[in-house]
Every structure is written in structure tokens, then in C-alpha cells.
Amino acid sequence: MNTHIELTADDTLAPLSKLYLHPINPRQNGAPEDTAAMAASIEINGLIQNLAGYEDPKKPGQIGIVAGGRRLRALKHLAEIGRQTMDSKSPDFKAIPVKVTSDPMVARAWAGAEAATQKPLHPADEIRAYAAMADQGNSPNMIARAFAQTEAHVKRRLALSRLCSEALDALRADHITLDVAKALTLTTDPAAQLSVLTSARAGNWSALRVRAALTPDTIDSSDRRARFVGLVRYIGEGGSVTEDLFDEKSYLHDEALLDRLFKQKLAHEAEQLRKDQGWQWVKTVEGTWVDHKLTSNCEYLRKQEVELPIADQDRLAELQDRNFHDGISDAELEELDALQTRRAGDFTDAQRETGGIFVLVDHNGALKIEGAYRKRETSDNETSSDAPGRTAAPAKPDLTQSGKEDLHRIALLALQTALIEKTELVLDLFAWQLERGAPGYSNPFAITLTDQKITGEKDDAWPVDQRLAETRNGANLGTSNSTAADDFAAFTAKGKKHRNTVLTRHITRTLNTPNFDRGGLGPMIFELTGASIRKVWTPDAATYFSRLSVGALEALWAELLDLDQDDERRAIFAKLKKGEKAKELESLFADASLQEALGLSRAQIVKIDAWSPPEIRAVEAKNR
Numbered sequence: 001m002n003t004h005i006e007l008t009a010d011d012t013l014a015p016l017s018k019l020y021l022h023p024i025n026p027r028q029n030g031a032p033e034d035t036a037a038m039a040a041s042i043e044i045n046g047l048i049q050n051l052a053g054y055e056d057p058k059k060p061g062q063i064g065i066v067a068g069g070r071r072l073r074a075l076k077h078l079a080e081i082g083r084q085t086m087d088s089k090s091p092d093f094k095a096i097p098v099k100v101t102s103d104p105m106v107a108r109a110w111a112g113a114e115a116a117t118q119k120p121l122h123p124a125d126e127i128r129a130y131a132a133m134a135d136q137g138n139s140p141n142m143i144a145r146a147f148a149q150t151e152a153h154v155k156r157r158l159a160l161s162r163l164c165s166e167a168l169d170a171l172r173a174d175h176i177t178l179d180v181a182k183a184l185t186l187t188t189d190p191a192a193q194l195s196v197l198t199s200a201r202a203g204n205w206s207a208l209r210v211r212a213a214l215t216p217d218t219i220d221s222s223d224r225r226a227r228f229v230g231l232v233r234y235i236g237e238g239g240s241v242t243e244d245l246f247d248e249k250s251y252l253h254d255e256a257l258l259d260r261l262f263k264q265k266l267a268h269e270a271e272q273l274r275k276d277q278g279w280q281w282v283k284t285v286e287g288t289w290v291d292h293k294l295t296s297n298c299e300y301l302r303k304q305e306v307e308l309p310i311a312d313q314d315r316l317a318e319l320q321d322r323n324f325h326d327g328i329s330d331a332e333l334e335e336l337d338a339l340q341t342r343r344a345g346d347f348t349d350a351q352r353e354t355g356g357i358f359v360l361v362d363h364n365g366a367l368k369i370e371g372a373y374r375k376r377e378t379s380d381n382e383t384s385s386d387a388p389g390r391t392a393a394p395a396k397p398d399l400t401q402s403g404k405e406d407l408h409r410i411a412l413l414a415l416q417t418a419l420i421e422k423t424e425l426v427l428d429l430f431a432w433q434l435e436r437g438a439p440g441y442s443n444p445f446a447i448t449l450t451d452q453k454i455t456g457e458k459d460d461a462w463p464v465d466q467r468l469a470e471t472r473n474g475a476n477l478g479t480s481n482s483t484a485a486d487d488f489a490a491f492t493a494k495g496k497k498h499r500n501t502v503l504t505r506h507i508t509r510t511l512n513t514p515n516f517d518r519g520g521l522g523p524m525i526f527e528l529t530g531a532s533i534r535k536v537w538t539p540d541a542a543t544y545f546s547r548l549s550v551g552a553l554e555a556l557w558a559e560l561l562d563l564d565q566d567d568e569r570r571a572i573f574a575k576l577k578k579g580e581k582a583k584e585l586e587s588l589f590a591d592a593s594l595q596e597a598l599g600l601s602r603a604q605i606v607k608i609d610a611w612s613p614p615e616i617r618a619v620e621a622k623n624r
Contacts, residue, residue: 011050013095014063016075022054022064024111030073033150038074039081040145042091047071050097054107063098066111123157123181124172130154131161159245164190167197176200179207182246186214202590203538204609209463215242218251224288225262226252227365233265234258262286262361269367270359278349279372281356290358290370298373301355306345315339324425324492333493340489347372424496431499432491434506451509462537467505533612539589544613545582553581560588560608561598569598 021028052067065072079093101107126147133143140158144151160181161168167184170176180200184193196213199205205213219226221241226234231250235241239257241250252258266284274282283294308316319336322328328336347355357371433443454464491499539545545553557563557573576584587594588608595605 010100012098012100014053014098014100016079016093016096018062019051019053019065019072019075019096019098020059020062021069021072022056022066022107022111024054024108025064025066025069026111027069030070034070035073035077037144037149038070039077041147042071042074043078044145047075047091047097050099052107052110053098053100054104054110055100055102056104063100064107065098066107122172123160123178124168127157127160127168127171130157134158134161156245159185162188164193164197166194170197170201177207180205180210183207183210183214183244185246186211186242186244186251198592199590202592202595202609204534205538206535208465211244211247212463215251217255218242218253219255219258221250221252223252223258224361224363224365225258228361228367229258229261229265233261237261266359266361273357273359273369277357278352279356280352280354283356283358285358285360285370288360288363290360294358295373297376299376301347301351301372301374303345303347306343308339308343312339312342316343327495340486427503428492428499429488431502432488435491435502436487449506449510452511456543458542461543468509534610539586539611539613541579541582541586545585546579548582550578550581553578553585557581557585557588560604560611561600562604 049068049071051065051071053063054066056062056064075091075093075096078090082090099110101110130143130147134140140151140154143149143158144154147154163181163184167176167181171178171181176197184197187193187196192214196210199213200210203209221227221231231241231252234252234254234257237257238254240253242253243250263284263286266286270282270284273279285291285294316336316339319328319332319339323333323336351372351374355372355374357369357373360368360370362368429444430447433445433447434449436443454468456462537543548556554570554574558567558570561567561569563570573581573584588598589611595608600608
């Protein structure tokens with residue numbers, strides 16, 4: 001560190017032991033990794049900028065640092081751990097340069113000024129700076145020390161430095177977001193990057209759409225099959241992947257291989273369970289639920305429930321009540337699970353010798369057991385008769401059918417009367433029902449939500465947010481009733497935040513046509529959400545232009561290019577075939593190079609970026 005400082009009236013060299021973080025300093029907290037990174041930078045570069053301190057009369061003989069809290073933490077860290085780099089020099093901890101004032105107003109001004117004026121490097125400038133240092137032979141660790149950043153941060157920025165120059169220029173000009181730039185790293189081919197970049201800029205694509213464009217016909221590593229098989233096994237069997245360095249996921253290219261490995265592992269796990277647990281049979285299910293057809297001729301087997309000691313029964317009731325109303329700790333949750341498991345008991349040897357289970361993989365890629373079941377046998381009573389060829393008359397029931405139905409209604413009334421006072425329980429049950437996706441007959445509420453159509457006539461006509469694509473409203477997915485109570489207990493244990501997320505996602509998919517207008521509700525929702533057609537869709541040939549008449553295509557071309565009646569470009573466009581006209585208009589919206597070749601002004605490009613079909617425009621105008 002350079003300790004030669006020209007002192008001014010309010011400059012001083014103070015020992016580190018007399019410096020403390022003053023309460024008016026806006027940087028009161030700092031992550032340990034950030035402190036370590038700043039310490040490494042000071043060790044290499046020295047203390048480039050003085051600290052700013054206040055001589056608070058409440059702490060005579062000490063200096064409260066009002067600006068430079070990050071540097072102060074780094075200095076104290078260095079003083080504690082000592083020198084870490086051989087060719088560096090530790091700061092002189094007895095002479096730290098500090099700009100000092102005894103005026104509280106000045107101190108507050110310093111604190112506010114540093115917080116307001118400190119501006120980080122633009123990401124594009126930071127990327128290029130790191131790349132330049134790397135080209136000079138500096139390791140990511142050395143770059144991190146020089147810039148007071150973590151090594152992981154530097155490595156991610158260096159990954160971005162391998163983008164084509166046009167992408168970095170677009171990032172620097174704020175024509176694309178940093179998330180879009182990160183998504184472009186999914187390919188190392190500059191031509192592919194430039195092609196998708198052009199479309200992304202023209203269509204204001206999100207990072208999600210860029211990823212979709214660069215990873216067509218791939219399987220996300222979050223897919224349940226990929227989670228169950230594991231990337232190590234998939235890659236070991238020759239499967240190829242594209243890694244996303246920023247989204248902590250990968251994209252698998254060989255779905256046939258993944259399916260084969262999935263079935264092999266599922267079959268192996270099923271056979272292992274049969275041997276370990278002693279079942280007569282174990283059947284695999286490739287889907288995420290057991291079709292009722294598989295169990296229609298089966299008898300459901302119940303575990304032999306165990307009666308817990310009184311003390312354990314009381315503890316179980318206490319934990320269940322607290323978990324439902326206030327929540328419990330992780331340790332108590334484990335205790336609750338253990339008590340419930342003990343109370344549930346186990347299957348008998350006789351049940352295992354004659355019964356079996358179904359094995360499947362759930363949406364999270366975890367192995368799941370459904371059952372157990374035993375194939376139902378026809379009893380002698382069902383086939384007996386008093387004479388050959390004659391079936392015995394069924395015994396008369398003790399209670400009429402109408403009597404049974406009334407009892408059912410009475411029980412339902414009792415349940416609804418109690419439930420109407422339990423708002424939180426109603427919401428939990430409803431959200432669980434939506435997430436579960438079971439058929440109506442096995443759900444607590446007779447409510448069916450219907451997804452509104454948001455996909456095109458052709459598959460993948462435009463990208464759809466994954467959260468909207470994964471709902472299962474109205475789908476007859478089915479699930480075994482055998483574990484419904486345990487499933488619901490597990491669902492409520494995830495907390496209200498998870499419940500509210502499920503409700504939002506599934507109910508959102510039922511939102512009806514945007515033409516709705518009930519006393520101003522439509523305009524209000526559009527305003528509150530900031531909804532915009534062009535945020536989710538760019539006009540293209542497949543979904544729009546090819547469906548227009550020739551006259552409409554020519555009129556639109558003239559409108560967007562501001563062409564006079566005798567402009568030569570109108571005549572050239574008119575000579576094209578209808579399909580060529582549709583493709584040319586699509587390129588006008590998606591290809592920046594065509595816009596440049598046509599010599600479009602900035603105002604014209606802005607108009608194209610904001611344009612939407614008049615049919616949609618009318619809806620937007622009505623609802624805004």
C-alpha cells in the first residue's frame with residue numbers, strides 16, 4: 001500500500017483500532033464473501049480511496065466511519081487473517097488514511113453522497129475488462145482480487161465474454177438485458193448467437209424465449225425422468241447435454257436414451273422393492289398416477305394400525321394442532337412424521353405374500369409407492385344358486401337406498417357446518433386439490449377449473465410461460481386414494497407461501513377472454529398487471545400474416561414503411577407471392593438487418609416494435 005499521503009486540514013492517519021462503523025453509515029451489513037473479495041483487492045492494489053469519518057462526541061478518541069464501511073470491514077478482515085498473497089504488502093494498520101469531520105451535518109452529507117454516487121460498472125464494460133485481463137494471462141482468482149469480486153462472479157462474466165461482439169454491443173447499448181445475454185451463452189456458435197440475437201432484439205424476446213430458441217427438441221434437466229435417472233448416468237451412457245451456466249440446469253438432447261434409462265431404472269427399483277419388502281408382485285407405472293383401471297379388480301390393503309402410548313398420542317395431537325395453526329420447527333416436523341409413521345403401523349406377512357404395490361416416479365423425480373393391493377377373488381356366495389342355471393336372489397338390505405342417501409347427506413351437513421368456520425383449512429384443501437390433479441370423484445370439493453386455450457392451432461406456435469403450461473386444471477389425471485391423508489399432510493407442511501403459489505398458478509389459467517368487462521374490472525386488471533400483447537408474441541407468418549388477404553398484406557407493408565402511392569417498394573412487394581409477402585412481413589418484425597437494409601428510421605422501428613393487429617388493438621384499447 002502507498003502510505004505517502006499529503007495531509008490537509010481534515011485528513012489524518014489513524015490506527016485501525018480506533019476506527020468503527022458509525023450508525024449513520026448506510027453500508028451496515030456485508031456478506032463474508034464480499035468482505036473477503038474487497039480485502040484481496042486492498043492487499044493487491046492498496047487503499048485507493050480514503051475512508052470518511054466522524055468524531056462523534058459520544059465516543060471520544062475514536063472515529064466513526066460514515067463512508068467506506070465495505071473497506072473498513074475488509075481492513076479488519078486483513079488484520080485478522082494476515083497477508084494471503086506472497087507478492088503483496090499488508091496495509092499499515094497503524095496509519096489508515098481517513099478524511100475526518102467533527103460536524104454531524106457534514107458527516108451525514110458524506111454518508112449520503114457516497115451511497116448515492118457509487119455506481120457499478122455496466123455489465124458489458126465489466127465483462128470486457130475481465131476479458132482483457134484474462135487475455136494478459138491473469139487467472140480468474142487474480143481478476144477477482146483486483147476487482148474485489150468473488151471468483152465465481154468473475155468466471156460467470158468471463159463466460160459472457162465469449163459471446164459474439166454484436167451481443168456485447170447490444171448489451172452495452174441496453175438493447176438486450178443481462179438475462180438475455182446469459183441465455184445466449186447456451187450456444188458457442190457466433191452465427192447462431194447472432195441469429196437469435198437479431199430475433200430477440202426485433203421481438204423484444206425474454207430470456208425464456210431465447211433459451212427456447214437455442215434449445216429446441218431438448219429435455220430440461222428438471223424433467224422428472226432426468227431427475228430420476230441422474231445426469232451422471234445419462235452422460236455415462238453417451239447422452240449429450242448443453243449446460244446453462246447461469247440457470248443451474250442442463251438441456252438433454254437424447255430423449256430416446258433418457259426414456260430407455262428411465263424404464264430400466266424403474267424396473268430395477270421395482271424388483272428390488274419386491275425382494276426387500278416381500279411382496280408377491282410389484283408393477284411399474286410410467287406415468288405420475290395409477291389409473292383406476294389397474295386397481296378396479298383389486299382389494300385395497302390397509303396397514304395394521306398401532307395404538308400409541310397415551311403420552312405419544314398427546315404429543316402427536318399437540319404437534320398436529322401447532323403445525324396447522326402456527327407452524328413448527330424442522331426438528332418437530334421430523335418428530336411429527338415419526339409419530340405418524342409409527343401410528344400407521346405396517347403390513348402383515350400374510351398381506352405381503354398375497355398382495356403387491358405399484359411403483360411410479362412423481363413430478364419431482366422421486367420414486368413413489370402406491371398401494372398395497374390384492375387381486376380380488378370371486379367368493380362362493382357370489383356364484384351360488386339353489387338350482388343349476390339359476391342365480392340366488394340377493395339378500396334384502398337392512399336399510400333402504402333412500403335411507404343410506406339421507407345418512408350421507410347428514411354426514412356431509414355435519415362436515416360442512418364445521419368446515420365453514422375453518423377458512424385456512426378450506427384454502428389448504430382447495431390448493432392441494434389443484435396441485436394433486438385427481439379426478440372429481442376423489443377430490444374434497446366438487447369444483448372443476450378449466451384451462452383457457454393460450455396455445456396456437458399448431459403446437460409450439462409461440463412460447464408459453466412454464467408455470468402456465470404445467471397446470472392440470474380439469475385433467476382427469478387420477479391418483480390413488482390410499483395416501484390422500486399423507487399427501488395432504490405433506491402439502492400443508494410446505495406452508496402458506498406454497499399454497500398461495502399453487503392457487504395463483506391454477507386459478508390464473510382459468511382467466512377468461514380479455515374482452516371481459518364487468519363494471520370496469522377488465523381495464524383495472526390490465527392496468528394492475530401491465531399486460532401487453534407484444535411482450536408474449538411477435539407477429540409472424542405462421543400465426544398471423546399467412547391468414548391475411550393479399551390486399552391487407554400490401555396495405556400493412558405500405559403502412560409500416562410509410563410508403564407513398566407511387567413508391568417503387570410498393571410495386572416490388574405487390575409482385576411477391578402471398579407466402580413470400582407473409583415471410584417478408586415476418587422478417588420486417590424480426591430481422592434487424594432487413595430494417596437496416598430498408599433504411600428505416602428510428603421512429604419507424606419504434607412503430608413496428610409497438611404495432612399489434614387491429615383486432616387485438618381494439619381489445620387492448622377497450623381494456624385500457
